[in-house]
């Protein structure tokens with residue numbers, strides 16, 4: 001009986017082991033763990049657009065189609081005409097509403113942040129919507145749909161006219177009201193390089209020099225851009 005029990009247990013254990021092994025093998029195959037990502041695959045993720053419009057894809061969109069898309073796919077969360085909806089998370093840097101209401105300003109005990117008062121560059125609006133919205137299915141919109149939503153939100157904020165067709169050539173030329181509302185913060189620790197070995201410990205000489213942050217490529221500049229405290233967003 002003892003031997004039988006040991007046999008059964010042993011068999012179960014090895015079946016379980018084999019099972020786990022098979023599962024692990026399947027996962028490695030399925031998720032391609034430890035495999036190198038190819039340049040082509042990387043390209044699908046490497047879609048960042050720069051403030052000057054670099055990397056904007058070909059395509060275009062206008063207010064009218066943007067409004068139809070907004071009402072169908074965005075309004076449930078961001079409210080009618082972008083002026084209400086769910087409370088976004090200001091502690092994570094999110095704006096209060098997407099669209100500006102009359103009198104909204106950044107100078108106030110309760111500054112009102114939105115695309116009209118706060119956003120600095122129009123191409124980044126395209127970038128954000130393409131990468132992150134709609135919240136429940138990011139990257140599901142086509143290029144033209146993203147252009148249309150960008151046109152809609154810019155027009156609702158009074159930044160462009162409702163007849164403007166937005167595309168890769170004119171988006172960066174749109175001057176955002178708050179473009180000058182940021183300052184360059186060039187304190188030492190904003191442009192540092194990561195210390196990887198033999199780093200000084202707290203209290204040791206040069207500790208502050210050792211603890212350094214290496215900004216990712218597209219943020220490499222002489223300074224970190226910070227909002228001006230007293231700028232009156234128009």
Ligand code: HEC
Nearest residue numbers: 073074077088089092093094095128129133134135136149
């Ligand atoms: C299910 C809810 C939901 C839907 C639908 C949705 N959003 Fe959002 N959206 C959010 C949330 C939540 C945030 C804040 C995200 C964060 O802070 O990480 C956000 C943030 C944004 C922002 C950035 C605001 C800022 O902080 O400056 C824009 C622009 C935006 N959404 C546009 C859209 C557009 C365009 C659509 C429709 C295609 C859409 N959203 C659909 C929930 C939603």
